[in-house]
Amino acid sequence: MLKLRFAFLATALACASAVQGQAPATAPAPALPDADPAIWVVKDPDTTIYLFGTFHALDGKSAWFNDEVKAAFDRSKELVLEIPPVDDPASIQPIIMKYALDTSGKPLSDRLSPATKEKFVAALAKLGAPPNAFDKFTPFFAALTLTMANAQKLGMTAANGSEAVLTKAAKDDKKPISGLETIEYQMSIFANLSDAEQIAMLEQTLDELDEVAGLFKKMNDHWSKGDSEGMAALINEMNAKSPKLYKVLLTDRNANWAEWIDKRLDQPGVVFVGVGAGHLGGETSVQALLAKRGIKSERLTQ
Incomplete structure (x- = not known):
C-alpha cells in the first residue's frame, strides 16, 4: 500500500509545486552528479510535443536540466504542466481548505481505533505537533x-522539484505556462x-512512515536513470490492490492527457509537457x- 500512497503523494506534490511557483535562486555551486530522466517526443509535420517525466519533489543534489531535456525545453515555445503555477498562494487557500477541513464535526483522532490513535499521536509528536493538531483535517x-x-x-521538497525548475526557466524565457488540470x-x-x-489510507501511512525514505530513494534512483518501467513497477502494484484507485489516479488521467496531446497535434508549434x-x-x-x-512516441537519448 505504500506505493499506492505514493501515487496520492505525487499528486499532492504536484499541487505543492504549483504553489511554489519557481525554484529559489541559489549561489553557484560545485558540479553536481548527472541525472538522465526520461523524455519522449510526439510529432507530426507541423507540431512537436516533448513529453517529460517529472519528479515533483527533489533534494537538489543532481543535475538533470541539461542534455536532451534542456535542448528540448529550449526548442519549445510553451510549457505545460499538470497544474499551472500559482503566483499568489493565498488565492488557492480556499480550495485547499474546502477539501482539507472535515465537516463531520467529530475530531479526527476520535474516529480512529485506539491502536491507530496511539500511532497518530506518536507521529505528530515526532513532528513537534500536539495530539490534536490535525483534528479538523479530513x-x-x-x-x-x-x-x-x-x-x-x-530534504525532498517541491521547491527543488522538476516543476519548480521548469517554471523558473519558462518565466526567465518569457514562455507561456499552462496546466492540464487544476488544483x-x-x-x-x-x-x-x-x-x-x-481512514484506511491514514492507517497505512502510520504503519509505513518508516519506509518513506527507502521508497523515495528507489523512486529517485529510477527517475534519475530514466528507468520508466522500474518507476512504473513501483506504482503499478496498486493496480492489483486497488483497481478503482489506480483507474482514477492513473489510467483515467493518462487517458485525458493522451486526448489533450492528440488534439494539440492539430495546432502548429513546439510544446514541452511535464507530468x-x-x-x-x-x-x-x-x-x-x-x-x-x-x-507514435519516441524516446530521446543523448
Whole structure:
C-alpha cells in the first residue's frame, strides 16, 4: 500500500509545486552528479510535443536540466504542466481548505481505533505537533501531510522539484505556462474517496512512515536513470490492490492527457509537457494510450 500512497503523494506534490511557483535562486555551486530522466517526443509535420517525466519533489543534489531535456525545453515555445503555477498562494487557500477541513464535526483522532490513535499521536509528536493538531483535517489530508512532512525531513521538497525548475526557466524565457488540470480537480480526487478509504489510507501511512525514505530513494534512483518501467513497477502494484484507485489516479488521467496531446497535434508549434514520471511507464502510460490512437512516441537519448 505504500506505493499506492505514493501515487496520492505525487499528486499532492504536484499541487505543492504549483504553489511554489519557481525554484529559489541559489549561489553557484560545485558540479553536481548527472541525472538522465526520461523524455519522449510526439510529432507530426507541423507540431512537436516533448513529453517529460517529472519528479515533483527533489533534494537538489543532481543535475538533470541539461542534455536532451534542456535542448528540448529550449526548442519549445510553451510549457505545460499538470497544474499551472500559482503566483499568489493565498488565492488557492480556499480550495485547499474546502477539501482539507472535515465537516463531520467529530475530531479526527476520535474516529480512529485506539491502536491507530496511539500511532497518530506518536507521529505528530515526532513532528513537534500536539495530539490534536490535525483534528479538523479530513483523513486523506492528514495522511498526505504526514507523508509530505517526513519527505521534507529527507530534504525532498517541491521547491527543488522538476516543476519548480521548469517554471523558473519558462518565466526567465518569457514562455507561456499552462496546466492540464487544476488544483481543485486534483484535490477532489482525494476528497471523493469514501471515509473508510480515507481512514484506511491514514492507517497505512502510520504503519509505513518508516519506509518513506527507502521508497523515495528507489523512486529517485529510477527517475534519475530514466528507468520508466522500474518507476512504473513501483506504482503499478496498486493496480492489483486497488483497481478503482489506480483507474482514477492513473489510467483515467493518462487517458485525458493522451486526448489533450492528440488534439494539440492539430495546432502548429513546439510544446514541452511535464507530468509525473509514474504516468509515463507501464501498460496504461500516456504513450501506450497514444499508441492506441495511432500516435507514435519516441524516446530521446543523448
